[in-house]
Amino acid sequence: MNTFKPVLTEHINQKDCHTLQFYKSVGGYIGLEKVLKMNPENVTQEVKDSNLRGRGGAGFSTGVKWGFIPKDSSKPKYLINNADESEPGTFKDRLLMNKAPHQMLEGMIIAAYAIGCHTSFIYIRGEFYKEYKILEKTIAEAYENNILGQNILGSNYNLDVVIHRGAGAYICGEETGLIESLEGKRGWPRIKPPFPAIEGYLQSPTIVNNVETLSCIPHIINRGSNWFKSIGPEKGPGPRLFCISGCVNNPGVYEEPMGIPLKDLIYEKAGGIPDGKQLKAVFPGGSSSAILTADEAFDVKMDYEDLVEKKSMLGSAGVIVMDETVDMVQACLNIARFYAHESCGQCTPCREGTAWLVKMLTRIVNGNGTPNDIDMLLDITDNIGGLIDFSQGSFGKTICPFGEAVSWPVRSFVEKFKDEFLEYVPKEKVFA
Amino acid sequence: MPLLKIDDKEIQVKSGATVLETAEENGIEIPHYCYHPALETVGSCRMCLVQVEGMPKLQVSCNTFVGDVHPDRKVDGKYDMVVHTQTDLVVQERKNILEFLLLNHPLDCPVCDQAGECYLQDYSFKFGNAHSRFMENKRVRSNEYLGSQIVINHNRCILCSRCVRFTQEISGTSELYVEARGYNSKVAALEEKPLDNLLAGNVADICPVGALLSTDYIHKNRIWNLKKQPSVCQDCSVGCNIDVFSQKNQIFRLSPRENHDVNGYFMCDIGRYGFHRFEEIERVTKPMIRKGDSFVSIEWEKAILDTAKALKSAKAEVSGVTSPFHTNETNFMLGLMVDGIIGNLSQINDEEITYPSGFRISNDRSPNRNGMNDVCPVNVEDFISEIDKQNIRTIYILDDGVDRDFDEVWKSILSKMDFVIVQTYRMTMLAQSANIILPGLAPFEREGTITNDRGRVQWLRPSLPINGESRADWEILMMVMKTMDKKAQVFTDLSQVIMEMCEKIPAYKDVSFFKLGEKGLSLNGATPE
Numbered sequence: 001m002n003t004f005k006p007v008l009t010e011h012i013n014q015k016d017c018h019t020l021q022f023y024k025s026v027g028g029y030i031g032l033e034k035v036l037k038m039n040p041e042n043v044t045q046e047v048k049d050s051n052l053r054g055r056g057g058a059g060f061s062t063g064v065k066w067g068f069i070p071k072d073s074s075k076p077k078y079l080i081n082n083a084d085e086s087e088p089g090t091f092k093d094r095l096l097m098n099k100a101p102h103q104m105l106e107g108m109i110i111a112a113y114a115i116g117c118h119t120s121f122i123y124i125r126g127e128f129y130k131e132y133k134i135l136e137k138t139i140a141e142a143y144e145n146n147i148l149g150q151n152i153l154g155s156n157y158n159l160d161v162v163i164h165r166g167a168g169a170y171i172c173g174e175e176t177g178l179i180e181s182l183e184g185k186r187g188w189p190r191i192k193p194p195f196p197a198i199e200g201y202l203q204s205p206t207i208v209n210n211v212e213t214l215s216c217i218p219h220i221i222n223r224g225s226n227w228f229k230s231i232g233p234e235k236g237p238g239p240r241l242f243c244i245s246g247c248v249n250n251p252g253v254y255e256e257p258m259g260i261p262l263k264d265l266i267y268e269k270a271g272g273i274p275d276g277k278q279l280k281a282v283f284p285g286g287s288s289s290a291i292l293t294a295d296e297a298f299d300v301k302m303d304y305e306d307l308v309e310k311k312s313m314l315g316s317a318g319v320i321v322m323d324e325t326v327d328m329v330q331a332c333l334n335i336a337r338f339y340a341h342e343s344c345g346q347c348t349p350c351r352e353g354t355a356w357l358v359k360m361l362t363r364i365v366n367g368n369g370t371p372n373d374i375d376m377l378l379d380i381t382d383n384i385g386g387l388i389d390f391s392q393g394s395f396g397k398t399i400c401p402f403g404e405a406v407s408w409p410v411r412s413f414v415e416k417f418k419d420e421f422l423e424y425v426p427k428e429k430v431f432a
Numbered sequence: 433m434p435l436l437k438i439d440d441k442e443i444q445v446k447s448g449a450t451v452l453e454t455a456e457e458n459g460i461e462i463p464h465y466c467y468h469p470a471l472e473t474v475g476s477c478r479m480c481l482v483q484v485e486g487m488p489k490l491q492v493s494c495n496t497f498v499g500d501v502h503p504d505r506k507v508d509g510k511y512d513m514v515v516h517t518q519t520d521l522v523v524q525e526r527k528n529i530l531e532f533l534l535l536n537h538p539l540d541c542p543v544c545d546q547a548g549e550c551y552l553q554d555y556s557f558k559f560g561n562a563h564s565r566f567m568e569n570k571r572v573r574s575n576e577y578l579g580s581q582i583v584i585n586h587n588r589c590i591l592c593s594r595c596v597r598f599t600q601e602i603s604g605t606s607e608l609y610v611e612a613r614g615y616n617s618k619v620a621a622l623e624e625k626p627l628d629n630l631l632a633g634n635v636a637d638i639c640p641v642g643a644l645l646s647t648d649y650i651h652k653n654r655i656w657n658l659k660k661q662p663s664v665c666q667d668c669s670v671g672c673n674i675d676v677f678s679q680k681n682q683i684f685r686l687s688p689r690e691n692h693d694v695n696g697y698f699m700c701d702i703g704r705y706g707f708h709r710f711e712e713i714e715r716v717t718k719p720m721i722r723k724g725d726s727f728v729s730i731e732w733e734k735a736i737l738d739t740a741k742a743l744k745s746a747k748a749e750v751s752g753v754t755s756p757f758h759t760n761e762t763n764f765m766l767g768l769m770v771d772g773i774i775g776n777l778s779q780i781n782d783e784e785i786t787y788p789s790g791f792r793i794s795n796d797r798s799p800n801r802n803g804m805n806d807v808c809p810v811n812v813e814d815f816i817s818e819i820d821k822q823n824i825r826t827i828y829i830l831d832d833g834v835d836r837d838f839d840e841v842w843k844s845i846l847s848k849m850d851f852v853i854v855q856t857y858r859m860t861m862l863a864q865s866a867n868i869i870l871p872g873l874a875p876f877e878r879e880g881t882i883t884n885d886r887g888r889v890q891w892l893r894p895s896l897p898i899n900g901e902s903r904a905d906w907e908i909l910m911m912v913m914k915t916m917d918k919k920a921q922v923f924t925d926l927s928q929v930i931m932e933m934c935e936k937i938p939a940y941k942d943v944s945f946f947k948l949g950e951k952g953l954s955l956n957g958a959t960p961e
Binding site for chain 2: 169186188191193340343344345346347348349350352353360363383395396398399
């Protein structure tokens with residue numbers, strides 16, 4: 001895989017790489033021109049054939065998702081670009097919006113064309129002010145150059161793009177929470193069915209795609225689905241932006257093919273762990289994924305299947321590295337606190353359970369834990385989001401996957417670093 | 433029609449029905465909090481989770497729809513869906529949800545008004561754990577007023593959001609919302625718009641726990657001490673179906689009773705708190721006769737005799753005044769008794785309100801104008817001039833019980849009368865001008881039928897015992913008639929009056945208590961939607 005050449009981030013180090021002029025000079029919008037002459041169904045088919053899977057976290061097939069849009073609906077269709085990137089340890093969409101906004105916009109227009117949408121939204125995280133300003137300029141440039149608006153590039157296709165800034169809630173990155181928020185309501189995820197592809201924004205068919213997913217689209221159109229499929233494992237192929245943070249020498253975004261060994265990412269790409277310390281644990285896909293021990297991390301490939309086999313997930317590909325000095329109980333409390341703070345409060349298990357976890361973990365950290373607490377922590381995480389094994393009834397206990405997102409990491413901390421938790425429990429109580 | 437199997441029961445269901453609805457209709461209990469049939473489904477309480485064959489996750493039954501599946505995919509070759517509500521997985525999940533709900537709940541059932549009709553209590557009893565594993569401190573918040581008559585006890589709230597959805601979808605006023613997020617979430621009212629709409633009282637009814645409380649009922653009684661009497665609200669011509677909760681001779685609260693042909697699940701606050709009006713009135717409970725400027729009590733026999741004598745001596749020159757506040761039977765009896773002209777008191781009108789959900793409060797704040805006009809119509813064009821023309825000197829009035837100021841017209845009518853008989857339950861201005869006062873029943877003591885403004889006859893049932901020497905209004909008229917004419921037809925109970933009424937008034941031919949039942953009967957044939 002040494003021959004891999006970055007696709008999405010190929011030009012990010014060049015001057016003015018965010019401008020339309022630059023993007024056109026490197027072949028920008030050629031794909032769009034091609035698409036506008038195609039039948040929309042063939043565009044969807046091409047994306048389906050590429051096996052592109054969503055880069056936001058769930059990893060659902062993008063082409064299949066587009067195919068859910070009802071053909072016979074008289075309602076308007078909407079495409080929403082999910083730029084709410086709020087998963088801890090994830091910062092790839094920000095980079096793409098900063099450096100290659102036209103690449104993303106081209107992907108959006110192609111996607112919108114494929115599903116028959118004429119109004120599209122970019123739901124951008126409120127904190128991304130700089131990126132918001134860049135996108136404003138990008139969209140203005142596009143309108144000036146007939147890339148957006150009426151009769152795009154001489155075709156009879158029209159599309160408007162509206163930027164909407166979020167107000168800083170993690171849950172508004174969940175697609176139905178995002179849609180509610182976009183409608184001006186409280187960001188409470190909706191119960192499914194109906195799925196957004198049938199009834200989404202304003203009860204109309206809606207597709208929500210991640211920034212990185214959309215950025216892949218022009219390349220699939222330009223170079224074909226077979227080229228895309230040839231990168232990495234066939235079931236979930238393509239280039240992927242890995243965000244590496246935590247205890248590494250060179251944290252940052254690395255574009256690599258799917259399926260790269262996690263070990264290579266940490267030790268070759270990110271320069272290893274500072275001061276020669278030992279690896280202790282890694283979040284492979286943002287803080288919602290189950291944590292991997294060093295042994296597991298050395299042995300895992302960064303693709304959907306291999307990580308699910310290790311009872312974790314690729315998620316948003318936010319790799320958070322922890323070395324031997326990290327206190328896993330404190331880290332676990334930190335994660336639990338984040339999720340308790342971000343829980344929308346709609347579903348009973350998540351609203352009550354996340355706060356209970358924080359109270360218990362705080363008590364343990366303060367030295368008031370009991371040996372029973374360990375089993376109880378496992379039991380509570382099970383009751384909020386279920387076990388990680390996908391057996392019947394062991395997941396899907398809440399409206400949205402937030403329940404799993406808090407349960408799985410906390411559960412994996414407690415299971416894999418049980419000894420550290422027990423160390424916090426006062427000794428006399430251990431032997432009592 | 434899809435075939436659904438819930439536990440061991442096979443049920444044919446309408447395509448698109450939910451599992452929860454179907455289970456309820458078929459007597460299978462699936463516990464739930466956030467689901468309410470009048471409100472949009474949100475599926476957030478997670479209490480109604482069931483196991484559906486072929487689905488990896490437990491499903492919320494309130495949002496699981498049964499539809500026809502392809503013959504090849506039917507379970508056991510014939511079922512479109514197979515649901516289990518009693519498996520270990522479901523039973524355990526209910527325990528888990530209840531454990532979460534009770535973590536921060538104060539468990540103050542001994543002083544909670546909801547105790548006895550609380551779903552948290554009932555489901556904990558049926559499905560919950562006996563012990564708590566929670567060792568941490570509970571979240572404690574103080575009570576708040578959401579509106580002038582609704583208080584929220586945040587500690588008891590389980591955030592099912594029924595009340596919030598009620599104000600959004602039923603009253604359309606949107607005063608309530610959920611404030612903050614996650615563990616800090618709480619139901620709140622807009623500062624500039626407190627929960628003071630005329631449907632506000634319903635939020636306390638639909639609250640499945642003791643969080644929302646009507647200040648009118650807080651710490652007044654225990655629900656198990658109260659007698660529950662199904663009846664009909666008499667505060668406007670919509671005729672909302674209600675339950676009256678009383679102990680001995682005191683009403684403690686009213687709550688709406690489900691009737692989709694009338695009021696759905698709700699009632700308005702005018703009716704809800706209307707019963708207090710009758711608590712402080714000057715009740716008339718004894719027959720009285722005028723002596724100069726004041727009244728003295730007399731025996732019933734004498735009162736009836738004097739009334740009969742006065743009516744008889746006036747012969748045909750007697751006029752009767754019907755009342756839209758009285759039952760069909762009472763008005764009908766008045767029509768039988770009075771040969772002369774029939775008139776009405778002036779109508780009391782108020783604002784007509786229709787909510788986005790279709791819930792109505794009628795501008796006619798009397799319960800039975802339709803029925804009154806059906807069973808004892810006004811038989812002259814202009815009551816006032818007819819009184820003059822026919823030189824009428826005796827009048828028999830069914831009093832509304834509404835304390836109104838009389839206009840000039842009525843003042844002049846009364847001044848022309850030699851003898852005024854008022855059948856009433858309270859000392860109104862009208863009663864003050866009577867020669868004889870015959871004590872009838874107050875609204876919550878009455879029994880009979882009333883007809884709402886959409887032509888639906890409903891059974892008004894008594895919820896309070898008869899006060900003092902008062903008699904049923906139809907019975908008073910019966911006694912007078914019998915005394916006037918020994919050969920008069922005698923009715924010994926209310927159903928006989930109804931039978932006679934059915935015979936005389938063709939539109940009412942199908943009316944009987946049996947047919948009215950709890951939901952009433954539409955005179956228009958088909959029930960209006």
